[in-house]
Structures are given as C-alpha cells and as structure tokens.
Amino acid sequence: MRFRILIWLAMLPISLYAVSDFDRDQIQQRISPVGQVRVQEPPLPAGGQVPAPEVKQEEPKVAGQDTYEKYCMVCHGTGVAGAPKFRVEEDWKARLAKQDIASLTATAITGLNAMPPKGTCADCSDEEIKAAVQYMVPQS
Numbered sequence: 001m002r003f004r005i006l007i008w009l010a011m012l013p014i015s016l017y018a019v020s021d022f023d024r025d026q027i028q029q030r031i032s033p034v035g036q037v038r039v040q041e042p043p044l045p046a047g048g049q050v051p052a053p054e055v056k057q058e059e060p061k062v063a064g065q066d067t068y069e070k071y072c073m074v075c076h077g078t079g080v081a082g083a084p085k086f087r088v089e090e091d092w093k094a095r096l097a098k099q100d101i102a103s104l105t106a107t108a109i110t111g112l113n114a115m116p117p118k119g120t121c122a123d124c125s126d127e128e129i130k131a132a133v134q135y136m137v138p139q140s
Helices: 002-031 065-076 089-098 101-110 126-136
Strands: none
Touching: 065 126, 101 126
16 A cells, blocks of 8 residues: 555646646647748839838928927917917907007917917017017918
8 A cells, every 4th residue: 555655746736747748738739829020122123223212301390389389389389368360360459459460469479368478488589489479370
C-alpha cells in the first residue's frame, strides 16, 4: 500500500507538468496572430521617377483673423450672451448705425455687458483688437 502511495506521489508532479504544458500550448495557439501584415512600397509610375509631394499653399491671413480665431470666435461665432455674430449684417446693423469702427474698437477694449475688457485676450494690443473688430464687421 505504501509503495502505491509512493508511486502515486512520484507520478503526480509529472502529470501536473504535462497538464500545465498542455494548457500553455493551448493558450499560445489561442493568442497567436491570425494573419500577417506586409507593407510594400507602391509601384513607381512610368519613367521610374517618384513624383514630388504636393504642397498646400495656405491662404494669406487677413489682418485680425488670427486674433478673431484665437479669442473672439468663442462668443462671436455663435452669438453667446448677445454678442453680434461674425459678419452677420443683422446683428451688427444696430451697432454700426450708432457707432463707427473707432468707437466699436473702444467699446471692445473697455468691455461691454458680458464681454470683459479686450474680450478674452488680455495681452492683445489696441491695434490687434481694432483689426479683429474690422475683421468681424460685415464687409460692405
């Protein structure tokens, strides 16, 4: 009886090793890649020369456009808190009837109603604010 127990105890680690090795093989099969990706250079066009990459030419920015896009567009793009929308003539008509560009610029610099002084650009110069106001006003 003791001999059988001794043989059984000797065989147990071997069988456990076989089970863990079998499990390891199955796990490796399950996580192995299904396919392979092969990246290949596109064929050269006739003549064997590589075409030069196309360079996009940016449109030149108008004075005040950068300032508007960085600081003013947040409110004036959608009309938040009654702000006149970008180049919408109806929104600007009442203001332009009462004020010229110089007084609109002065109002933008000092702030009005929900708009803080210089909008959201505390570091902008008066010239940058003026250019942004001129850029926002409908072109006519």
